Amino acid sequence: MAPFSLLTASVSLLAKSFSVLSCTSTLARCTSVAPTAYVSQLKCLTTQASGPPKRPLNGYMRFVQQQKPVITRQNPEIRSVDIIRKLAEQWREMSPEQKQPFEEASLRAREQFKLDVERYQAQLTPAQVQQQALERRQKLAKRKAIRKKRELTNLGKPKRPRSAFNIFMSEHFEEARGTTTTGKMKSLLEDWRNLFSHQKQVYTQLAEDDKIRYKNEMKSWEDHMVDIGREDLIREQTMSNRKKAAAAKKAAMKAKAKSKAKKVTATGKAKPSSKTTKSSSAKTAKTTKKT
Missing domain, CATH: 1.20.5 (Single alpha-helices involved in coiled-coils or other helix-helix interfaces)
Incomplete structure (x- = not known):
């Protein structure tokens, strides 16, 4: 009997020591994940610290949450989109008295939410x-x-131009090696790097053509945005170019008006000289007649 009781006591002692070691290792893992300033030992051994309170549902969402399982049980083959559409139609047809319980529950939940947020904010560092x-x-x-x-x-903004590699990848993506999207892209990148320069030239030319397409489409689109009063969507570079062009046009008009004024002044000064010439020639004719 003595050896058996001694063996039982040894097993019990080993079990206790194993439980203590397990608890200590669990505590060590918890404290290694979060700093001790934010997670206490008691919280770590039970549950983690709760996050911020969730915003409560409004009256309509409470109605959906209550009625969706009912419709799903009645119509197991119906899609979730059709269920939501049907519940939205029911909610619109409900009277204010029928909606009142859901609205009142939402109001009480919002008031509780404000208190929970205040308590949560008060305990933050x-x-x-x-x-x-x-x-x-x-x-x-x-x-x-x-x-x-x-x-x-x-608003129909044109798509940005594609690079040569993007064009190559879109053309060969289906037959690319690899089972996942990442694997296919890696294999295509490797194939692209192994291409000769004359093979890449085809895709480079296509990329240049796409740049021209984008430039022309963007010009038309930005002109349309100016027409409808959405200058805020125009690129800064385009706006600066427009301002420079307007300033240059204004300066050219000023220079043209200035040169025109100078011509008018010059012709005005030339007219009296012609008159004096005419008068002098008339006087000369009179003197010749007298003689």
């Missing part, structure tokens, strides 16, 4: 606040760029 502000600015800049790109596409 200055460095975290600065990082959040930077991320917010980057997100807004990205959204602005996406909106501008979509607007330019709708």
Whole structure:
């Protein structure tokens, strides 16, 4: 009995030591991922620190969230796009009294969201606040760029010219080696580097032609933007060239007007001299008659 109890105690001691070591290694991994200033040992052993509170849903989205599973169960073959379209139509046909529960729930959630945001902001360090502000600015800049790109596409802005390699890649992408897009592009880049100069010349000429196409189309497009009052979409280089051309035209008109004025002055001065010549010739004729 003694050896058996001794063996049991040894196994129990080993299990305890293994659990302690496992907990210590877990703690070490957690503290290596995040600084100790932001993650405490207790949070690391249980759950990670929660992020910023999520913005609550509005009344319509609450209605969609509630009704979408019902329609999916009733019509399992229907597509998600058709479900959303159907729910949007139902929401438009609902009366204000039917929408009221969803709107009131959204209002209560917004009030709670404000309190949660205040509590979350209060526990942030200055460095975290600065990082959040930077991320917010980057997100807004990205959204602005996406909106501008979509607007330019709708206004029919010409596509930028392609390089010689892009033209080569578009022509040989289907038969390129590799199973993924990245693998195909790598193999095409290798093939491009192995081409002879006279083989690349064909694609170089096509790229030059595409540049001419882009230049002509951009000129027509920017002239159209000026006509519809969207000078803000014109390139800075084009605007500076337009200003220089307008200034040169204005200077030429001024020089032309100045030269014209000089000619008028010169002819005005020449007229009295002709009159004096005529009078002197008349006087000479009179004297000759008298004699």
